[in-house]
Amino acid sequence: MSAGGSLVGAALKGALLADGILVESGVPGLYQRSEVFESVVRGVESAARSAARYVGGFEPLRFLPPIMPRETFVKTGYLRSFPDLIGSVETFEGGDAEHAALLRTADAGGDWTQALSPSEVTLCSAACHSLYPHLAGTLGAGGRYLELQGFCFRHEPSPDPVRMQSFRMHELVHVGTPSSAVAHRDAWLERGLRTLRDLxxxxxxxxxxxxxxxxxxxxxxxxxxxTELKYEIVCAVTSTEKPTAIASANYHEDHFGSPFGILAEDGSPAHSACFGFGLERVALALFAVHGLHPGGWPAEVRDRLRP
Amino acid sequence: MDETIRAVLRDNARLPGDVDALRPDDDLYRAGLTSHASVNVMLALEDAFDFEFPDALLKKSTFESIAAIRSALESLDVDDPNLAGR
Known part of the structure; x- marks a missing residue:
């Protein structure tokens, strides 16, 4: 295949590594990314932001750090449903004596992490999780529409580059009533499909x-x-038999509204929905479909990736 | 058997209304059973009747009413512990 041809399938990873677009870290699912890769990720961000601007009504974009308060994390219920994917941050709180003991253990190849203790933060599993405590209280008429982006961590080490341990989500979140949440989920599923097909x-x-x-x-x-709460938008990236979810549209019911004290105008627990673009996965899909060199991608695709 | 099922629902289903007021065919999800609460009901039924649901029955419809739960338990030949020895 030429540089401009399709790389969909198992060959994609080798091509990305050979070109230095991704650089392996030695740990499965963790990569350094080249400027070319990053420029495509930011292009996808631009396409997502254009879609949100076109609809209008979103509060200003918020960028979230990759860690979040432990207390918030526990309230999300993630621990109950996905204990195998989480990451918790531990830090060293000892003095000189404990430090010396830690170094002795580490030098001997032992488990030095035994000397650490849990900190007040965990890694973010989903970008929108950090948001909900800020929405507590009674919502105004029509609820709220929020746009946010953040790094997420999922501990599912895999040699498949579409399954990264550290990746970004660009999310369009709505909190409101059951009917407005379902409407948001359904409208963004359509908009997300159109945005990605336009690419x-x-x-x-x-x-x-x-x-x-x-x-x-x-x-x-x-x-x-x-109950069809979750839809994914799938695309063949590293496999034609098992397409990859590159975006998802989710109706949460009151899963976040209830624990975080977010109330609809009528005082009942708010319902929420989010649409998330997986920025790295969309970028990988673009490399797979259009080739390794973005300069050679179709003009209409390059236009839509421009900031 | 229905009485043991109702006891499990009272302790685990977190329904806003009275479990005793439910008819056997009333839809538990419509009565306020959430997805997470239905998992607690499933685990509590396994404890109360001392058995394990096969994977094929770990689905929404198995727990949609008292009658549906009873019919699932009967299809597995599960004995009501409260009636044992009678």
Whole structure:
């Protein structure tokens, strides 16, 4: 295939590494990214922001750090449903004696992390999680529309470059009533499809479920599918048989409204919905479909990626 | 068996209304059963009746009413512990 041809399939990773677009870290799922990769990610961000600007009504974009308050994290319920994906930050709180002991353990190849203790922060599992405590109280008429972006961590080490441990989500969140939340989810599923198709990506919507943990998780997943709470937008990236979810549209019911004390105008727990673009995954899909060199991508695609 | 199921629902379903007022065919999800609460009901039924649901029954419809739960338990030949020895 020429540089401008399709790289969809298992060959994508080798091509990205050979070109230095991604650089392996030695840990599965963790990569350094070249300027070319980063410029495409920012292009996808531009396309997402254009879609939001076109609709209007969103509060100013908020960028979230990759860590969040532990207390907020626990309230999200993520621990209950996805214990296998989480990351918690530990820090050293000892004095000189404990430091010396830590170094002795580390020098001997032992488990020096035993000397650490949990800090007040955890890694973010989803960008919108950090947001909800700021929305507590009674919402005005029509609820709120928020645009945000942040780094997320999921501990699912994999050699497949679409499954990164550290990645960014660009999210369009709404909190309001059950009907306005469902309307937001459905409208953004359509808008997301259009935005990604305008980038030349062959995407399709599918009913999906989150990877809930354990036996309880099997039931949560079945419930989520039966009630069609979650849709994913999938695209063939590193596999044609198993397309990758590059964006998702989620109706949370009152999963966040209730624990965070967010109330609709009528005093009942607010319902929420979010649409998230997986920025790195969309970027990888663009490389897979259009080739390694963005300068050679179709003009209409390059236009839409321009800030 | 229905009485044991109702006891499980009272302790685990977190329904806003009275469990005793439910008819066997009333839709529990419409009565306020959430997805997470239905998981607690599932685990509590396993404890109360001392069995494990097979994966094929770990779905929404299994827990949609008292009658549906009873029919799932009967299909698995589960005995009501409160009636054992009678």
């Amino acid at each position: 030349g990506l062959p995407v399709e919507p599918v009913v999906a479920n989150d990877p809930f943990f354990g036996r309880a998780g099997r039931m949560l997943a079945a419930n989520q599918r039966a």
